[in-house]
Amino acid sequence: MVYGPHTPDDRSRMLAALGIGSVDELFDVIPASVRARPMALPAAMTELDLMARLRSLAGHNRVDLASFLGAGVYRHHLPPVVDQILLRGEFYTAYTPYQPEISQGTLQTIYEYQSLLAELTGLDVVSASHYDGATATAEAALMTCRATHRERVLVSRGVHPQARQTLETYFAGANLAFDEVPLVVDGPAAGTTDLAALQRLLEDTARPVAGVVAAQPNVLGLLEPMDEVGRLAHAAGALFVAAVEPVSLAVLAPPAAYGADIAAGEGQPLGIPPQYGGPYLGILACRDSLVRQIPGRLVGMTSDADGRRAYVMTMRAREQDIRREKAASNICTNQALCALAAAVYVAALGPGGLRDVAATSAARASELAVALADAGAPRLHPGAYLNEFAVRVPDAQAVHRRLLHRGILAGIPLAQLEPGDASLADGLLVCATECTTAEEIELFAWALRDELGAAPGATGAAGGEGTR
Amino acid sequence: MSVTGPKLQPTLFELSGPGRAAGRRIPAPPADALERIPVAALRESPPALPEVDEASLVRHYVNLSQLNWGVDTGFYPLGSCTMKYNPKVNEWAARLPGFASLHPLAPDETAQGTLELLWELERDLAEISAMDAVTLQPAAGAHGELTGILVVRAYHRARGDLERTEVLIPDSAHGTNPATASMAGFRTVNIPSAADGGVDLEAFRAALGPRTAAIMITNPSTLGLFERRIVELIEMVHAAGALAYMDGANLNAMLGRFRPGEAGFDVMHFNVHKTFSTPHGGGGPGAGPVGVRAPLIPFLPAPRVLREPDGTFRLERPGERPASIGRVRGHVGSVGILVRAWAYIRAHGPDGLREASDDAVLAANYLRGRLVAGGAFEVPYPGPCAHEFIASGAGLKRATGVRTLDVAKRLIDKGYHPPTIYFPHTVEEAMLIEPTETERLDTLDAFAEALLEIAREAHETPDLVLSAPHSAPVRRLDEATAARQPNLRWRPEVPPAPGPR
Numbered sequence: 001m002v003y004g005p006h007t008p009d010d011r012s013r014m015l016a017a018l019g020i021g022s023v024d025e026l027f028d029v030i031p032a033s034v035r036a037r038p039m040a041l042p043a044a045m046t047e048l049d050l051m052a053r054l055r056s057l058a059g060h061n062r063v064d065l066a067s068f069l070g071a072g073v074y075r076h077h078l079p080p081v082v083d084q085i086l087l088r089g090e091f092y093t094a095y096t097p098y099q100p101e102i103s104q105g106t107l108q109t110i111y112e113y114q115s116l117l118a119e120l121t122g123l124d125v126v127s128a129s130h131y132d133g134a135t136a137t138a139e140a141a142l143m144t145c146r147a148t149h150r151e152r153v154l155v156s157r158g159v160h161p162q163a164r165q166t167l168e169t170y171f172a173g174a175n176l177a178f179d180e181v182p183l184v185v186d187g188p189a190a191g192t193t194d195l196a197a198l199q200r201l202l203e204d205t206a207r208p209v210a211g212v213v214a215a216q217p218n219v220l221g222l223l224e225p226m227d228e229v230g231r232l233a234h235a236a237g238a239l240f241v242a243a244v245e246p247v248s249l250a251v252l253a254p255p256a257a258y259g260a261d262i263a264a265g266e267g268q269p270l271g272i273p274p275q276y277g278g279p280y281l282g283i284l285a286c287r288d289s290l291v292r293q294i295p296g297r298l299v300g301m302t303s304d305a306d307g308r309r310a311y312v313m314t315m316r317a318r319e320q321d322i323r324r325e326k327a328a329s330n331i332c333t334n335q336a337l338c339a340l341a342a343a344v345y346v347a348a349l350g351p352g353g354l355r356d357v358a359a360t361s362a363a364r365a366s367e368l369a370v371a372l373a374d375a376g377a378p379r380l381h382p383g384a385y386l387n388e389f390a391v392r393v394p395d396a397q398a399v400h401r402r403l404l405h406r407g408i409l410a411g412i413p414l415a416q417l418e419p420g421d422a423s424l425a426d427g428l429l430v431c432a433t434e435c436t437t438a439e440e441i442e443l444f445a446w447a448l449r450d451e452l453g454a455a456p457g458a459t460g461a462a463g464g465e466g467t468r
Numbered sequence: 469m470s471v472t473g474p475k476l477q478p479t480l481f482e483l484s485g486p487g488r489a490a491g492r493r494i495p496a497p498p499a500d501a502l503e504r505i506p507v508a509a510l511r512e513s514p515p516a517l518p519e520v521d522e523a524s525l526v527r528h529y530v531n532l533s534q535l536n537w538g539v540d541t542g543f544y545p546l547g548s549c550t551m552k553y554n555p556k557v558n559e560w561a562a563r564l565p566g567f568a569s570l571h572p573l574a575p576d577e578t579a580q581g582t583l584e585l586l587w588e589l590e591r592d593l594a595e596i597s598a599m600d601a602v603t604l605q606p607a608a609g610a611h612g613e614l615t616g617i618l619v620v621r622a623y624h625r626a627r628g629d630l631e632r633t634e635v636l637i638p639d640s641a642h643g644t645n646p647a648t649a650s651m652a653g654f655r656t657v658n659i660p661s662a663a664d665g666g667v668d669l670e671a672f673r674a675a676l677g678p679r680t681a682a683i684m685i686t687n688p689s690t691l692g693l694f695e696r697r698i699v700e701l702i703e704m705v706h707a708a709g710a711l712a713y714m715d716g717a718n719l720n721a722m723l724g725r726f727r728p729g730e731a732g733f734d735v736m737h738f739n740v741h742k743t744f745s746t747p748h749g750g751g752g753p754g755a756g757p758v759g760v761r762a763p764l765i766p767f768l769p770a771p772r773v774l775r776e777p778d779g780t781f782r783l784e785r786p787g788e789r790p791a792s793i794g795r796v797r798g799h800v801g802s803v804g805i806l807v808r809a810w811a812y813i814r815a816h817g818p819d820g821l822r823e824a825s826d827d828a829v830l831a832a833n834y835l836r837g838r839l840v841a842g843g844a845f846e847v848p849y850p851g852p853c854a855h856e857f858i859a860s861g862a863g864l865k866r867a868t869g870v871r872t873l874d875v876a877k878r879l880i881d882k883g884y885h886p887p888t889i890y891f892p893h894t895v896e897e898a899m900l901i902e903p904t905e906t907e908r909l910d911t912l913d914a915f916a917e918a919l920l921e922i923a924r925e926a927h928e929t930p931d932l933v934l935s936a937p938h939s940a941p942v943r944r945l946d947e948a949t950a951a952r953q954p955n956l957r958w959r960p961e962v963p964p965a966p967g968p969r
Binding site: 040055072090109125170276279303306315325331349362401 | 520
């Protein structure tokens with residue numbers, strides 16, 4: 001036994017107490033025909049060998065490259081205090097706080113997380129967490145169907161494709177319908193949600209719409225006319241779901257300000273490492289009036305028998321262990337420790353620090369846009385952006401590959417993110433954060449210019465600054 | 469109400485003061501950083517986030533952590549949750565920069581280490597379960613259930629079998645099973661338990677038919693019993709054209725002893741945060757990989773991890789497996805958790821895993837025997853049990869008025885986390901006790917003694933039990949007011965005075 005305490009003598013004492021000669025007898029109940037054959041697994045490793053193998057595997061990943069990858073997952077400065085707190089065994093080896101008297105630590109941290117996200121989103125109800133941004137978005141869309149008793153949702157193609165695909169899977173299971181709202185193809189609003197198309201889709205009265213989902217910023221990094229989307233949704237009796245990026249909420253208008261009924265988003269930028277996809281943090285928040293529709297755990301403040309302030313999981317009649325097949329969702333295990341990371345991160349930065357992260361990222365992105373345009377890769381869309389945008393690069397996938405061999409992760413080819421969309425085929429989606437250095441930007445621009453064979457400034461006419 | 473008792477903490481918001489936030493962590497942005505953003509898209513006023521210095525912040529969280537109970541604190545016999553020790557080397561592993569800093573959209577050639585680990589873990593889990601393939605994507609057990617049942621749905625539909633609208637679920641199942649069936653568009657048919665705790669075969673036979681898509685079985689059951697009639701059950705399911713789903717929540721009872729694929733199960737999920745000791749995190753994150761038999765592989769969610777003939781690894785490309793149910797989440801999985809599970813499996817090897825289950829079952833039976841001998845609680849099903857067992861406080865309640873809830877709260881005073889209580893719903897005043905394989909014999913003895921002592925207290929000084937806990941940071945909570953007048957976010961009780969700061 002690798003981590004257990006039992007000596008052969010302990011086992012003998014337990015067997016003797018049970019009056020049996022071998023532990024095998026405890027498994028006699030398994031019918032002989034279905035007892036396991038031996039497992040062909042690699043032999044046990046010592047801790048020394050295990051650590052060597054893990055170091056070797058981790059070493060086969062390339063995390064030393066100049067990276068401009070984003071698309072919902074961002075490399076931000078991680079204050080060491082965040083991970084130090086996560087390593088408190090009392091937090092990370094605890095279960096769901098079903099016994100509140102000895103779980104006040106977890107419960108208060110979740111309550112504080114709910115409160116911090118309520119400040120950022122402007123929405124009063126925040127679930128204790130969902131799996132990730134994609135599943136939170138799908139759950140938000142399902143909420144709109146439950147709340148309106150309608151069975152169709154409209155999703156902007158500006159919402160991250162992985163969230164749209166997850167929503168599609170969830171909706172197929174629930175026998176619900178969804179339609180995608182296209183993006184404007186050209187002109188000043190290119191790359192943002194096509195409001196005229198949205199209006200037409202909402203007018204199909206035979207198929208009334210439960211909710212409209214749009215992202216701010218959208219997957220192309222562009223700022224959407226969220227108030228307009230919300231106005232159209234509400235005029236048709238639909239709810240409005242905003243898919244948001246939480247760091248941006250330090251500077252951008254909060255979802256409540258533009259009329260969103262529900263906000264969903266990927267919480268990874270709040271102090272959680274990229275980790276090749278997870279564990280992340282699904283943010284889900286809603287207006288007070290939707291509190292009975294929100295899935296997942298909620299922590300409330302109350303008092304104990306002596307009148308002391310205390311916290312407890314509450315409104316549990318929505319949950320699977322009580323309601324079973326009538327529950328709002330099947331969610332049980334959530335991402336509590338990731339919510340703790342987000343809370344510590346936000347508190348460690350403070351309001352000014354979080355604003356600085358968003359604003360410095362935006363400033364670096366401006367520098368990147370100028371440098372890339374100068375290198376021959378102008379922005380693909382003219383609209384306003386925060387810290388991420390698409391650039392036009394002929395034969396983008398091949399150029400992306402060649403830049404990789406020069407040590408540059410040149411963002412994400414849009415043909416890979418949105419295959420089949422001809423208007424995006426020549427696009428690279430790039431981002432900058434406060435971690436992006438001037439040297440990295442210079443290296444990227446220099447290598448790109450070299451790849452494109454363009455003279456400095458030759459094709460930079462479309463400009464990197466976008467509209468003001 | 470008072471804000472703080474012993475060690476209780478004010479909220480972050482109450483620790484806040486203007487200008488108190490920790491020093492500059494990142495470079496200041498230029499003054500015009502946001503000037504290119506249209507004003508309409510910007511916030512009108514900054515969010516009212518707390519400003520706290522780092523030392524106060526650390527004390528806040530360290531003191532909060534000390535209000536918690538974790539496996540690192542002490543015994544945590546929470547039935548069906550497998551609260552075993554979480555090895556520290558696994559925390560180290562997941563934090564290696566090569567794993568932690570890798571972006572999920574990084575090209576395959578820059579992610580070979582993680583892809584290799586994931587590919588190996590898929591194979592290991594397939595070997596452990598005798599399933600033909602495994603997807604690592606689901607983020608939790610319930611998410612694995614949803615994935616598995618959507619795969620079942622896709623399988624039937626692909627065969628043109630559209631009439632299968634029901635999922636059969638024993639009444640002792642976790643609530644996630646019926647909630648999952650609903651999310652996947654199925655109707656739940658509840659199957660009562662037989663007197664011996666197993667599935668009632670006659671009720672099962674009566675419910676099974678051409679409308680049955682699948683049966684979801686937790687094995688061993690939530691009563692801590694191996695399903696004795698498993699062979700007949702699965703034969704009947706298959707004869708009816710339905711599929712057999714195994715909820716793997718209790719797999720820690722059976723590593724190396726029972727492999728679901730060999731018994732004919734078609735789909736199952738693993739809870740790596742139970743069986744493979746990735747920590748529970750105060751409620752998550754976990755991971756819920758799903759294993760399937762060969763006919764179901766085409767329907768697994770995308771993307772899968774593939775190995776090329778040249779030994780390199782890659783992610784499946786969009787549309788490469790057209791019958792897939794699609795995506796169930798962003799990216800490829802909760803990789804940071806899966807690294808820990810891989811490390812746990814490698815540290816044990818096949819013999820170590822079997823020994824872990826053997827010790828878990830031995831410890832549960834030993835503890836069960838102690839309680840049977842003590843006589844104060846009913847232990848309703850004949851032994852042996854699997855890795856956990858049911859005890860009932862029904863008799864104690866009738867004799868003394870002390871309920872299982874009170875016993876649980878009094879256990880806190882004795883220095884233990886209570887077991888799972890009032891679950892499964894089919895047993896009156898239930899306690900579901902799972903000691904796991906990582907608790908010392910003297911801990912098991914002392915815990916049994918504590919339970920028996922509480923039973924004595926229930927007779928002699930019932931008020932002491934009824935008003936427990938007495939030594940916890942807080943006493944019992946007003947849950948009714950919390951639900952009736954929900955306070956789900958901090959608001960300053962007194963609005964800040966208007967005017968200049």
